Amino acid sequence: MTSAATRAPAPAPARPPARSGGALAGTLALIRFGLRRDRVRLPVWLLALSAGTAATAANYATLYAGPADRASAAAAMASPAGLAMTGPRHYLDDYTSGAMTAHQLLGFTVVLAGLMSALTVIRHTRAEEETGRAELVRSTAVGRHAHLAAALAIASLAGLALALLLALGLGATGLDPGGSLLYGFAHAAAGAVFAGVAAVTAQITPHTRGASGTAVAVIGLAYALRAAGDAGGGDALSWLSPVGWVQRAYPYADDRWWPLLLCLVLAVLCAGAGFALSARRDVGAGLRAARPGSPAASASLVRPPGLALRLHRSALAGFGAGVFLMGAMYGSVLGDAEGMLKDIDPLQEALDGIGGATTAESFASMVMVVLAVVTAVYVVTAALRPRSEESAGRAEPLLAAGLSRASWAGSHLAVAMAGGTFLLLLAGLGIGAAGAASAGDPGLLPELVGAALAYAPALWVTAGVAAVLHGWLPRAAPAAWAVPVYAFVAGYLGPLLRFPGWADGLSPFAHVPRLPSAAMGWTPLAVLTLIAAGLLLLGLEGYRRRDLRTA
Numbered sequence: 001m002t003s004a005a006t007r008a009p010a011p012a013p014a015r016p017p018a019r020s021g022g023a024l025a026g027t028l029a030l031i032r033f034g035l036r037r038d039r040v041r042l043p044v045w046l047l048a049l050s051a052g053t054a055a056t057a058a059n060y061a062t063l064y065a066g067p068a069d070r071a072s073a074a075a076a077m078a079s080p081a082g083l084a085m086t087g088p089r090h091y092l093d094d095y096t097s098g099a100m101t102a103h104q105l106l107g108f109t110v111v112l113a114g115l116m117s118a119l120t121v122i123r124h125t126r127a128e129e130e131t132g133r134a135e136l137v138r139s140t141a142v143g144r145h146a147h148l149a150a151a152l153a154i155a156s157l158a159g160l161a162l163a164l165l166l167a168l169g170l171g172a173t174g175l176d177p178g179g180s181l182l183y184g185f186a187h188a189a190a191g192a193v194f195a196g197v198a199a200v201t202a203q204i205t206p207h208t209r210g211a212s213g214t215a216v217a218v219i220g221l222a223y224a225l226r227a228a229g230d231a232g233g234g235d236a237l238s239w240l241s242p243v244g245w246v247q248r249a250y251p252y253a254d255d256r257w258w259p260l261l262l263c264l265v266l267a268v269l270c271a272g273a274g275f276a277l278s279a280r281r282d283v284g285a286g287l288r289a290a291r292p293g294s295p296a297a298s299a300s301l302v303r304p305p306g307l308a309l310r311l312h313r314s315a316l317a318g319f320g321a322g323v324f325l326m327g328a329m330y331g332s333v334l335g336d337a338e339g340m341l342k343d344i345d346p347l348q349e350a351l352d353g354i355g356g357a358t359t360a361e362s363f364a365s366m367v368m369v370v371l372a373v374v375t376a377v378y379v380v381t382a383a384l385r386p387r388s389e390e391s392a393g394r395a396e397p398l399l400a401a402g403l404s405r406a407s408w409a410g411s412h413l414a415v416a417m418a419g420g421t422f423l424l425l426l427a428g429l430g431i432g433a434a435g436a437a438s439a440g441d442p443g444l445l446p447e448l449v450g451a452a453l454a455y456a457p458a459l460w461v462t463a464g465v466a467a468v469l470h471g472w473l474p475r476a477a478p479a480a481w482a483v484p485v486y487a488f489v490a491g492y493l494g495p496l497l498r499f500p501g502w503a504d505g506l507s508p509f510a511h512v513p514r515l516p517s518a519a520m521g522w523t524p525l526a527v528l529t530l531i532a533a534g535l536l537l538l539g540l541e542g543y544r545r546r547d548l549r550t551a
Contacts, residue, residue, distance in 0.1 A: 026142035030150035034124050035157075040478075042158050045116045046165055048485070049187075053109055054169030057101045061173065070095045077103070079336060084231035085329055087247045088238065090254075098175045098252025102183060110246050111223055113162060113187040114194035117155040118215040121198035124151035126211045129284045131392055138283065145275055148202070152195055152271055159191035179252035182260075186246040189263035193242045194219055196270025203277035206286035213314055220322070242266065304403065304411035311389075312382050312412075316419045319378040320426050323371060327430025330367045331448075334360045334431075335438030360439055364431065364448060365517040369491035371427040372455035372509055375420050376484035379459050382416035383466035387477050390548055399548070406540050413467055413536060420459040428452030444516075451515035457528035458487075461508040464535025471542025474549050483508070 035042075064070045074095040077086055091103035125147050128134040134147055166184035171177045194215065201214040222241040229238030238244030245259045281287050300306030386409045389395045398408060428449035436444040466480035487509040504510045508531075511524040 023143040023145040024149055025146060026137075026140075027146045027149045027153070030124075030137075030142070030146050031153050034150055034154045038120070038123075038154065042116075042120070042154075042161075046158065046162050049109060049112055049116075049162060050165035050169045053101075053105060053166055054173055056105060057097070057170055057175060058173045060100055060104075061097050064097065064100060070097070070100060073100065076336070079333070080231040082333065084227040085333075086230075087226075088230050088235075088244075090248075090250060094253065096252060098179050101170070101175065102179070102247075102251045102253070106183065106186065106247055106251070107223070107226060107243060110187055110190040110243055111219060113159065113191045114219045114222075114243075115216065116162075117159060117191035117195035118198035118219065119212060120155045120158060121148075121151045121195050122202055122208060122212050122215065124154060125199070126202040126205075127208045130208050132284075135283050145278065148199055148274060148278055152199060152274075155195035155198075156188075156192060159188035159195075162191070163188040176252055178255055182249055182255055182257060183251040185257075185260060186249050186251065189260040189267075190242055190246050192267035193263050193270065196267040196274065199271050199274025200277065203274060203281060204287050206284075206288070206290045209314060210286075213318060216318065304407045305414060308385075308411040308415045311385065312415050312419060315378065315381060316422070319375070319419075319423055323374055323423050323427040324430040326374065327371055327427040327432075327452075328434040330364075330371070331431035331434025331436075332438050334364060334435035334444070335440065360435070360444075361517045364435065364444075364451065365514040367431070368448075368451050368455070368514070369509060370488070371431065371452060372424065372458065372512075373484050373488045373491070375423040375427060375455070376459055376462050376487060376509075378423055379416050379420040379462050380466055380480050380484060382419055383413055383463040384470065384477055384480060385416075386412045386543075387470050387474060390474075396548055405544050409467070409470075409543050410536075410540060413463055413539075416463045416466075417460050417532075420463070421453070421456045424452045424455055424459070425449065447516045454515050454520075454525065455509065455512050457525045457532060458508040458512050460532035461528055461535065464532045464539065467536050467539025468542065469539075471539035471544075471546070474546070 064073055074092040076082060078089065078092060083089060087103045087107050091099045095103075125134075128137075128147060137147075138144070163181075163184035166187060167177070167181045170180035170183060197218050198211070198215040201211045201218070205211045205214060222243045225237050225241040226244040226247065229235060229241070229244060235244075235248075238248070242263055245262050249256050249259045277287060298306070301310060386395065389412075395408065399405060428451065429445075431452070432445035432448035435448055436442050462480070462483045465483055466477065469477040469480050487507045490504045490507045491509050508528055511528060513519065513521045513524065
């Protein structure tokens, strides 16, 4: 008898558990899980977009109640600068309340809907891989494409919910129901396109910031193409942009649905490309490999402020380009402000309430609030960066190496405040240079730069609020977003909606002297600075006392 005859047969290798659904196995479970994780985030997006749009549309109906008011507004918007800020000239042919709403709002709100969709897809794909949760989930009975399919499904459901909320809200204001339905689904179509774009960018870069930044850059490029095409009077550039497509559906004017089909085709192509590319890379890696770092860190990078600036520089550069261009767009119409607004009584009353020697100064004071609020969005993002670093587990090794919590968190807060002030300077240069050119008054440049920088103490208070929430109530830290949101509502819409004084005073931005229409007042700026210093110290003390929170 040979040894082979007596040896027991080797056990067959264990077979992997069967996965029903193949590459999409577990998609439904991930959709439910994702909707639960976004049970606060998505409703805030949906309510803000739908309620803000409905309130603005109702406000238009009051501001431009008569045909003469709407004709005056149409004449004011007919300039290249006005068309670049709003949309195609065809809406001006019959400037009803609905056409005015679509002309002036649709281009902005579809960009926000696109941001919501793109960030949702990145959050449930690339961000999950970066934290290691995706690999953990895929070790169970979950298919390779389940994460991406679930992310696209969640973004699509959010887009459909936004479409229905917009249709109901605008219909409730008295606008045509058919046009309202088309207006709403234009957002769903644009959101689907940019969700597909995010599905592609999530496969390219190895980091969440890169994927988000690339997707946001594509959205910005789409808006810039639309603006250039409409300002130039030709449709060729606008037809290269999904934003231009949905604007050419002409809700409340021609009610054309077929441009939305272009969006759906592009969305399907992008999503298909995302699935195909995801099969060509490893989990946690991008198609474009990360550049190897320098073998030795620079002297600035080994110090907390240098490391914080390195982490924030991409966002700072993106916001800097955005606020400069936004300021330049507002500045380009300063020379025509008086002619544009003189026949619109409610808006003229609101500008008179602000004060100022000229309508251009009053208008500059009003739009300066918008620039400051956009800058505050960066400040909140940067001030909450320690929270994301802490949740991802990257803060723990740094703090374990002898770095104090105050130095680490304080460096991020310092970059947030200094970066916000730098953005105000860029916004002031943009509106000041363009305003001086359009009004033929070189003195506007230093005047508007100073007006923008006056909002710096209010930004520091915003950073202080975020620091306190992160230090003492980390789970409630996203509530810091309420500061810029309320500042926009009270500061920009408040004069038009006639907010009571006490409601306006709740915002730190309301206590900033409204230069250049008002006189400079140093006392409120000093008080805001002291409040900001107190909030920052309080927040750092809370962070020093509590335990770290990791995912």
